[in-house]
Structure formats: structure tokens, C-alpha cells
Amino acid sequence: MNKNNILILCKVVDNYGDIGTAFRLAKALSRLRENLDISIVVSDLDSFSALFPKINPEKKIQQVEYGRSRWNVIDWNFPECESFARGLDFGIILECFQCGRPEWLENILFSDDFKKIVQIVNIDYLTAEEYADDFHLLKSGTRKSLIRKINFMPGFTKNTGGLILESKKELVQKNAFTINFDENFFSQKRTYDILIFSYERDFSSIVQAINRFEKSKKEKNSEFSVRVLVAAGKSEKPFLDAWEKSGKPFRAEVLDFLPQEKWDEIICSCGFVFVRGEDSLSRACLSGVPFIWHAYVQDDDYQLVKVSALLGRMKPFFSEDDFAVLEKVWLDYNKSLPEKKDSVLESEKIELLLGSESVRKGFEAFALSLWQNGDLAQNLLDYIDSLEA
Numbered sequence: 001m002n003k004n005n006i007l008i009l010c011k012v013v014d015n016y017g018d019i020g021t022a023f024r025l026a027k028a029l030s031r032l033r034e035n036l037d038i039s040i041v042v043s044d045l046d047s048f049s050a051l052f053p054k055i056n057p058e059k060k061i062q063q064v065e066y067g068r069s070r071w072n073v074i075d076w077n078f079p080e081c082e083s084f085a086r087g088l089d090f091g092i093i094l095e096c097f098q099c100g101r102p103e104w105l106e107n108i109l110f111s112d113d114f115k116k117i118v119q120i121v122n123i124d125y126l127t128a129e130e131y132a133d134d135f136h137l138l139k140s141g142t143r144k145s146l147i148r149k150i151n152f153m154p155g156f157t158k159n160t161g162g163l164i165l166e167s168k169k170e171l172v173q174k175n176a177f178t179i180n181f182d183e184n185f186f187s188q189k190r191t192y193d194i195l196i197f198s199y200e201r202d203f204s205s206i207v208q209a210i211n212r213f214e215k216s217k218k219e220k221n222s223e224f225s226v227r228v229l230v231a232a233g234k235s236e237k238p239f240l241d242a243w244e245k246s247g248k249p250f251r252a253e254v255l256d257f258l259p260q261e262k263w264d265e266i267i268c269s270c271g272f273v274f275v276r277g278e279d280s281l282s283r284a285c286l287s288g289v290p291f292i293w294h295a296y297v298q299d300d301d302y303q304l305v306k307v308s309a310l311l312g313r314m315k316p317f318f319s320e321d322d323f324a325v326l327e328k329v330w331l332d333y334n335k336s337l338p339e340k341k342d343s344v345l346e347s348e349k350i351e352l353l354l355g356s357e358s359v360r361k362g363f364e365a366f367a368l369s370l371w372q373n374g375d376l377a378q379n380l381l382d383y384i385d386s387l388e389a
Helices: 017-032 045-051 081-086 103-109 131-135 168-173 204-218 236-245 260-269 278-287 303-317 320-334 343-354 357-372 376-386
Strands: 005-010 037-042 061-066 069-075 092-096 118-123 147-152 191-196 225-230 251-254 272-276 291-294
Touching: 005 017, 017 037, 017 045, 017 061, 017 069, 017 092, 017 260, 017 278, 017 376, 037 045, 045 069, 069 081, 081 103, 118 376, 191 204, 191 260, 204 225, 204 236, 204 343, 225 236, 236 251, 260 278, 272 278, 278 291, 278 357, 291 320, 303 320, 303 357, 320 343, 320 357
Parallel strands: 005 037, 005 092, 037 069, 092 118, 118 147, 191 225, 191 272, 225 251, 272 291
Antiparallel strands: 061 069
């Protein structure tokens, strides 16, 4: 088994989150070990190119440089890749998000003349639910004894694989944990950035909350202002509609689609963020910036189970009063068919989250605990090292 030759598989399903995580994992592995031979098989080269402009979406097979590493990038949908892939001495396959394998790769692995040992590692979806601890490193079967498979669970505890971490140097450069959020913060800071990156919803109460927040801070500092950064995508139009309907009460700017590194910087430098998607959720969790997560809507509102599970992991880091507000806002925000409620009262609760020093300290403490759980990429390499050849 060639443990230094890794094939990463990614089928793009939900916007850029899938390839965003696969790309981030490849970068982390390359930073940790420059001698790895990494190949990335992706079903949507256009999406990959948007995050990593070095990718040519027209080329079915290409090599690109990242740092001192050189990656093979392969189009999942290109059957002719089979002959190229047969020349790769891969021993490890990382299946991101239970994506399965392209037919041409199945032909290679399960052909009679393929005699190598290959370890497939299923990099599962990120969840705070308890089953992540139980499923982590749980073995699975394939139809061939030489082709082995195991589950590797990202997560929020030491019993999972953890989250993909940036290097400490990059974290400092991105200003995470560097905002001195004390009683003088709003009297000194002139522009407070809020990021909107969500699924479709009614943003009226959010606009009200931001408007109230800005007005209250201007009473102490006339130069203070809010700038809302609206990410391109599903939440752009509904947010701008609510903002315009309210008379454009504060400054709002629509962001162009950003490469991954720039997107990370935006999250870490904001005062508050609204996020969706696995990759952006993990960055928000690690940043120490207060945030509201919009989970992907599922049948029977199962997303509320996932939201409650994450809230449960966060609860120990907040005061009882702060957590009560946080929990109420998050659950209301994630209901697929929200009950009719007092929008003024809802906006007041959101306003509390926007400007609370104690809430921010809770998010920073939660983030610190995740850093202490270790790096998913390093934990993955440690597991690979432990495999018998």
C-alpha cells in the first residue's frame, strides 16, 4: 500500500461547500507533508475553478501547483481518465461526503488484475450529533478483500476527527481572536462588518435588528457605522429586498464571488456572521466570531435536530441567559415554516447577540476548544500512518 499517494474524490452537490471542504483538506495535507502525491477527482471543475483560479475548467486532466506541492486534478465525468488513473500508484482514497466512486475508478479497483491493497476513507458530513463519536473509525466492507473501507467523522469532540485547521500563522494573519471586544470597542471602532450568507428566508427581522443595533451604538459614537456584506447566492435577493423595503437604513455591499482564502479572511474579520454550508460553518466555529448558522432544510424539520446538537456542544461556553437567547434565535431562524411571531421582539433578541461582549467571549471559548481537539488533516495522516501495508 502506497500511503503517500492519495486520491481525493468529490461530487459537487450543494453549491461550493463540497468542493470547498475537499480543497481545504488537500491544502491542509500538502502543508503538513510536501512529499504527498495528491490527486483530486471532482465532478464540477467550474466550481473548483471559482474557489481556486489555477484550475482550468476546460481541461479534463491537469496538474496544478499549491505551495511546493503539485496536484493531479481529474474530471470525475471523463471516462478516458481510467487509463491515466491506472498509472497512479494510489493506496489511499478519500471519499468526501459518501460520494461514491466514478465508474472508471470502480473498473480499476474491482478488476481481476488489480492486486494492490487500497484503503478507502469515507470523510463523512460534519455533525455535532452523538453518532459522530460512535461512527468515527468504524470499519465498513467492500466486495473485495484488498479494498478496505472505514468511516472518518469530522466533528466537535476529541472522539471524532475534529475540524480542518489553518496554521497558527495564518490564523493570526486573518485576525481571528484579535478583536479586543471590551466596553470601549464600539466607541473606538468606526465600521462594524456583518456578513450575510444564508439560504432563502424573510430577512425583515434581521434588517430591523441591524438597524436598531447601529442606532444604539451611534448614540455613543456618532462615527460608528454598520456595513453589511451580502454574499452572492441564495440569500442575496431576499436580504436586499428586505433592506430596500425598510428604506436602506444602513450600508450594504454585495460581494463578488471570492476565492477560498479571501472568503476565510472575510469571515474572520467580521463582527458577526450569518453562515450556511459545512465549509463556512466550520470556519465560523473556528474563528471565534459570533454567528448564526442556517442549516440545510430537511424533511420534517430534521435540520432542527442538527442545530440543537451543535447548540448542545456550545452551551457550556455561555452564561445561562446568553445561551437562552442564542438557542431561541437559532431555532427560530432554522424552522422551515416559522410560526407567526412578534418581529420587533425577534429583532431585539438578534440585536442582543450582535452587540454582546459576553456572547462574543462564549464564541471565542468555543472556538478555542475546537482548536484543542486537534486538526482533522493531521489526525487523518496519523490514522494512515497506523495502517498495515
